Amino acid sequence: xxGPYEIIDRRFCDLILANVALRRISTGxxxxxxxxxxxxxxxxxxxxxxxxxxxRWMCDGSVNVFRDNSNFANGxxxxxxxxxxxxxxGTRSVTRTEHNGKITTLAxxxxxxxxxxxxxxxxxxxxSIWFTDPTYGILSDYEGHKSTPEQSHRNVFRLDPETGELWxxxxxxxxxxxxxxxxxEKRLYVAESGSSHDDSVPSVIRVYDVDANNMLENGxxxxxxxxxxxxxxxxxxxxxxxxxxxxxxxxFDAGGELLGKILVPETVSNLSFGGPRGNELxxxxxxxVYAIHVNSAAATP
Ligand code: MG
Numbered sequence: 001x002x003g004p005y006e007i008i009d010r011r012f013c014d015l016i017l018a019n020v021a022l023r024r025i026s027t028g029x030x031x032x033x034x035x036x037x038x039x040x041x042x043x044x045x046x047x048x049x050x051x052x053x054x055x056r057w058m059c060d061g062s063v064n065v066f067r068d069n070s071n072f073a074n075g076x077x078x079x080x081x082x083x084x085x086x087x088x089x090g091t092r093s094v095t096r097t098e099h100n101g102k103i104t105t106l107a108x109x110x111x112x113x114x115x116x117x118x119x120x121x122x123x124x125x126x127x128s129i130w131f132t133d134p135t136y137g138i139l140s141d142y143e144g145h146k147s148t149p150e151q152s153h154r155n156v157f158r159l160d161p162e163t164g165e166l167w168x169x170x171x172x173x174x175x176x177x178x179x180x181x182x183x184x185e186k187r188l189y190v191a192e193s194g195s196s197h198d199d200s201v202p203s204v205i206r207v208y209d210v211d212a213n214n215m216l217e218n219g220x221x222x223x224x225x226x227x228x229x230x231x232x233x234x235x236x237x238x239x240x241x242x243x244x245x246x247x248x249x250x251x252f253d254a255g256g257e258l259l260g261k262i263l264v265p266e267t268v269s270n271l272s273f274g275g276p277r278g279n280e281l282x283x284x285x286x287x288x289v290y291a292i293h294v295n296s297a298a299a300t301p
Contacts, residue, residue, distance in 0.1 A: 004248070004263045004292075012251060012260030015240065020293045022264065025282075026055065026063045031143070032284035033232070034076040034120075036084070037274025044274055044282050045084065046289055047073040049143045052090070057289065059276055072137060072144045075120035075178075075232070075270070079161070080127055087118035089137025089144030094118045094129065094159065107131075107159050110166050113150040117143075120178045120232055120270075124185055125301045128214060129159040130169065132176035132190065156190055158214055169216050170208065174201045178232035178270065182239065182254075183299035186210055189222055189241060191230035203229045205243060205256075223256035232270025232284075236296040242281065244268040249283060264290055273298035 001013055004022045026032075026046075034047035034054075044057040045066055054073050056066040067073070071090030079085055084097040085106075092115045093108035106129065108115060117137025122130050134154045137144035153171040156179065170176075174194025181188055188208045194201035203225040208216035228246025235241055239254035248264040249271055266286035274282045278297045283290040 006248075006261040006263060008261070009253075009257065009259040011253070015236075015238075015251060015259070015294060015296050016262070017293050017295055022262070022290050022292045024288050025061070025291050026057055027288040029055075029287050029289075031269065031286060032289055033074050033269045034087070035232075035270055035272040035274075035282050035284050035289070036076040036078060037272050037278075037282060038078065038082070039274075039278070040082060042276060044272070044289075045076055046282075046284050047076060047086075049074055049089065049137075054086075057282075074118070074137065074143075075131070077121050077123055079123045079129070080125065085121050085123060085129060087121050087131060089117040089119075092117055092138070092144075092147075094121060094131055096161070106161055107157070107164065107166055110151060110155070110157070110168075114147075116149050116151050116154060119176075122179050122181060124181060124214075126214075127161060129161055130156065130179060130188070131159065132156050132173075132179055134173075134175035134177060134193070136175065136196075156216075167214075169214075170219065172219065173206075174198065178230065178244070180233055180235045180241070181210070181299075181301070182235055183237065183301060185301050188216060189233065189235070191233065191243070193229040193231055196229050205230050205233065205241065205252075207256075221256075223252050223258070225250060226258075228267060231268070234271055234273060235299045236273070237299050238296060239299070240296065242271060244270055249281065262292060 030050040054067040071088040177191040177193040207222035233243035
């Protein structure tokens with residue numbers, strides 16, 4: 001099949017399209033992350049962490065600054081009411097942008113101590129907010145403010161946005177990063193990106209069963225990334241997992257088998273399904289954002 005692909009399993013051909021281009025829709029950034037598609041506004045928001053900005057890409061191709069002085073915003077998502085939820089390294093917090101534009105801090109400490117640097121975030125259909133808290137945003141002054149971690153773990157947290165209560169969902173990561181639920185929300189996938197600073201840590205996505213009380217159990221390796229580290233990723237409507245990697249986007253079936261790759265000329269940090277018909281992958285990759293049409297769409301619980 002023509003296109004920027006590496007096909008490993010023939011099933012991948014049913015998920016991609018021939019004769020489509022990988023388009024660079026924004027460039028000139030430092031490190032792009034946190035893509036989230038707002039269907040109601042037909043726009044993509046994404047972070048440029050070191051530049052302290054959140055940008056907005058519109059379907060007419062224009063790009064403008066959605067938020068200046070973003071406090072080193074990283075991961076973004078939206079809640080069930082369509083409000084923007086953002087991880088901010090600079091304030092070591094998770095925030096919600098209200099419909100009137102006001103920014104509310106939802107979480108900035110656990111056990112009486114500051115969080116490390118919330119990285120990526122997802123909202124479950126019950127409204128609970130799940131986020132990862134590795135130390136990347138406090139390791140240097142490039143993506144935040146250099147500080148000593150005060151948390152004893154790099155947690156995956158579950159947050160009740162009504163009460164502000166935080167629970168440690170799991171403590172077993174060196175550096176937890178991207179996260180996503182399966183379509184039925186019975187599984188939570190979490191990326192382990194600790195190999196960025198420690199070769200002995202495997203570059204894997206782990207998966208957990210989510211019980212009726214939102215507790216995680218039966219943690220196991222879902223798959224291994226063979227190029228670079230897994231940062232952000234998304235699950236599609238067929239149960240496939242589309243993950244960031246050094247050489248592009250890797251697509252895995254629900255069993256963790258690698259089906260194929262979309263090759264991207266810059267290291268990929270994250271991706272989101274979106275576009276007017278929901279069938280584009282919008283890919284944040286180092287200095288640029290790329291888009292490509294695929295024959296799939298986001299999982300929707
Ligand atoms: Mg990340």
